[in-house]
Amino acid sequence: MSGSKVVSSSDKKKSLAEFRNHPLFRKLRHGVGKAIGDFGLIENGDRIAVAVSGGKDSYALLLVLEELRRRAPVTFELIALNIDSGYPGYRADVIEDFFRNNGFSYLMVPSRHYDIIKEKLRPGSSYCSLCSRLKRGELYEAAQTLGCNKLALGHHSDDFIETLLLNQFFVGSLKSMSASMLADNGIITVIRPLVYLAEEDIVAFSQYVELPVVSCCCPVSGIADMQRKRMKQLLKELQADIPHVKNSLLKALSNVHPRHLLDPLLRRELAGVGKSADLLVNHASLPEPDSHVCQQIES
Numbered sequence: 554m555s556g557s558k559v560v561s562s563s564d565k566k567k568s569l570a571e572f573r574n575h576p577l578f579r580k581l582r583h584g585v586g587k588a589i590g591d592f593g594l595i596e597n598g599d600r601i602a603v604a605v606s607g608g609k610d611s612y613a614l615l616l617v618l619e620e621l622r623r624r625a626p627v628t629f630e631l632i633a634l635n636i637d638s639g640y641p642g643y644r645a646d647v648i649e650d651f652f653r654n655n656g657f658s659y660l661m662v663p664s665r666h667y668d669i670i671k672e673k674l675r676p677g678s679s680y681c682s683l684c685s686r687l688k689r690g691e692l693y694e695a696a697q698t699l700g701c702n703k704l705a706l707g708h709h710s711d712d713f714i715e716t717l718l719l720n721q722f723f724v725g726s727l728k729s730m731s732a733s734m735l736a737d738n739g740i741i742t743v744i745r746p747l748v749y750l751a752e753e754d755i756v757a758f759s760q761y762v763e764l765p766v767v768s769c770c771c772p773v774s775g776i777a778d779m780q781r782k783r784m785k786q787l788l789k790e791l792q793a794d795i796p797h798v799k800n801s802l803l804k805a806l807s808n809v810h811p812r813h814l815l816d817p818l819l820r821r822e823l824a825g826v827g828k829s830a831d832l833l834v835n836h837a838s839l840p841e842p843d844s845h846v847c848q849q850i851e852s
């Protein structure tokens with residue numbers, strides 16, 4: 554985090570007030586409010602770092618959380634957090650202007666991730682995997698340094714659904730992402746308040762507000778994650794025949810019937826012969842299902 558600086562909030566500028574009552578923004582606010590209620594994402598006294606990469610999702614996340622913070626019956630704080638991975642051409646300055654112009658408290662964290670990736674990446678290994686691992690570590694560290702107990706990420710419902718399909722199609726596992734999950738460090742709780750928001754609504758909002766979206770400028774931007782793009786295309790085709798397919802897939806994540814699955818650990822648990830700890834330890838040792846924190850390639 555060397556070279557980073559914390560900037561405190563000042564007066565809120567006009568821009569948020571201008572679209573506060575627009576139906577698009579109200580729709581986003583409603584979805585986030587429901588997620589917060591359903592999953593208990595925000596509590597009194599929370600200090601929340603909001604990861605903002607410069608993608609449309611993370612900007613929308615920050616704006617909606619700020620609006621809810623203003624109206625909420627509980628008190629919580631928000632600090633916008635940007636990690637600059639160091640890819641040449643990345644416009645961290647545009648993001649910082651957005652924070653400043655909208656009166657957010659924020660922290661800009663420059664990093665040497667690009668240099669580290671160039672040095673450490675082995676032939677054939679995944680650029681994105683190393684990049685997002687480094688970014689995730691930096692986010693946790695920065696959030697802790699800021700005294701935050703939560704880290705908000707901008708994954709929306711399409712991300713949840715695509716991840717569910719990806720894991721089934723390519724990994725052979727039935728999992729997606731959690732709306733709220735204590736990180737491995739046992740200190741920071743990762744929350745995903747956009748879980749109920751459809752990507753198309755965020756795109757429409759982003760275009761309406763003209764959010765200053767910036768590219769990550771990494772060497773694989775636009776070509777990485779072809780499998781996710783295939784899932785997106787598949788869902789689009791399915792939706793033409795089954796309009797509610799995405800809603801149904803999202804609902805499936807909160808409507809699990811363990812007795813009708815084949816996982817032996819679940820079966821032992823249900824039969825009462827396995828230990829809960831067994832289940833947790835064995836499943837915890839699986840690769841982290843939602844380690845991808847890039848906000849650029851999911852859209």
Ligand code: SF4
Pocket residue numbers: 680681682684685769771772773774775777847848849850
């Ligand atoms: S697409 Fe995202 S995760 Fe992959 S290398 Fe680029 S910035 Fe990193």
